[in-house]
Amino acid sequence: MMDGMKKCGFVALIGRPNAGKSTLLNRLMGQKVSIVSDKPQTTRKRILGVLTTKDAQLIFVDTPGIHKPGHQLNRRMMDAVYEAVRDVDLLLHMVDATERYGKGEEFALQLVKQANKPSLLLLNKVDAINKGRLLPQIEAWSERSSYSEIIPLSALKGDNVDVLMEKIGDKLPQGEFLYPEDYWTDQQEREMAAEIVREKVLARTRKELPYTSAVSIDSFDSSRRQEGFIRISASIVVEKPGQKRIIIGKGGQMIKAIGIEARKELQKLLDIPRLYLELNVKVVPGWRDQQHLLTQLGVR
Ligand SMILES: Nc1nc2c(ncn2[C@@H]2O[C@H](COP(=O)(O)OP(=O)(O)O)[C@@H](O)[C@H]2O)c(=O)[nH]1
Ligand SMILES: [Mg+2]
The missing domain is CATH 3.30.300.20 (K homology (KH) domain)
Structure with missing residues (x-):
């Protein structure tokens, strides 16, 4: 990083329900910001987690899982996703590596492609699969789209989260902090x-x-x-x-x-x-x- 230059930017966590987005947000923040469960559709609205370090402010946007809207509730949830994708500087597309690639994930991938902005692919839950299954997935994902990076990690255990932080830092635009240094969420x-x-x-x-x-x-x-x-x-x-x-x-x-x-x-x-x-x-x-x-x- 250049001397004295501060970085600040919005980073959205998007992906299918249950991928582990909120778990990662809490891990990155070092405290609970967004609730977590083993049920889909736990996160219902956009949630901000603001992480301020010495020279960077990372404004994370946690979003509901990408799914087909049925009720008005689901429609609002998907609006929160679209809005986040549109407004942020960097997308973190999180995938559950224990799940097979399918239509739902394809839909999420198209959303990322259309956004046409810097994006990292996070292969989550590596603690729950055997290492032999990881390499073929990384290869398949690198053929599907041009993510800046493909990062295998475990939001739950914390494996490789430090690497992710570094990569986010690399992609963050320069700018003054938008929030006070002790501000950590927009939730009342x-x-x-x-x-x-x-x-x-x-x-x-x-x-x-x-x-x-x-x-x-x-x-x-x-x-x-x-x-x-x-x-x-x-x-x-x-x-x-x-x-x-x-x-x-x-x-x-x-x-x-x-x-x-x-x-x-x-x-x-x-x-x-x-x-x-x-x-x-x-x-x-x-x-x-x-x-x-x-x-x-x-x-x-
Ligand atoms: N084994 C494993 N489970 C995880 C990991 N990250 C999240 N989970 C679990 O996956 C479920 C969904 O997590 P959540 O953060 O609510 O997913 P979200 O819907 O994407 O926000 C919860 O039961 C988490 O404990 C991980 O790295 N490894
Ligand atoms: Mg969630």
């Missing part, structure tokens, strides 16, 4: 609270529930923050009464467990010794197709 605390609760719901539910639940914050009272106390009241929104019963669980066990896990993590995240988290469950049929509800639920 109440948005983060909703996301953490949703992560715990995702971790404990299966089938259609991950797609059909959302979390709204009904109140976020930090008037006693000085005393180390925050009070949050949140609703888990589902589409059917049967789903509400699942979330509540036998004798309220499920919702209690979700509450305990979310509270622990939020205490750390908000750096608050005492946190009171009240959880309710609401049935709202068809919320995924109601524009005003999506906006209210923070799916921008």
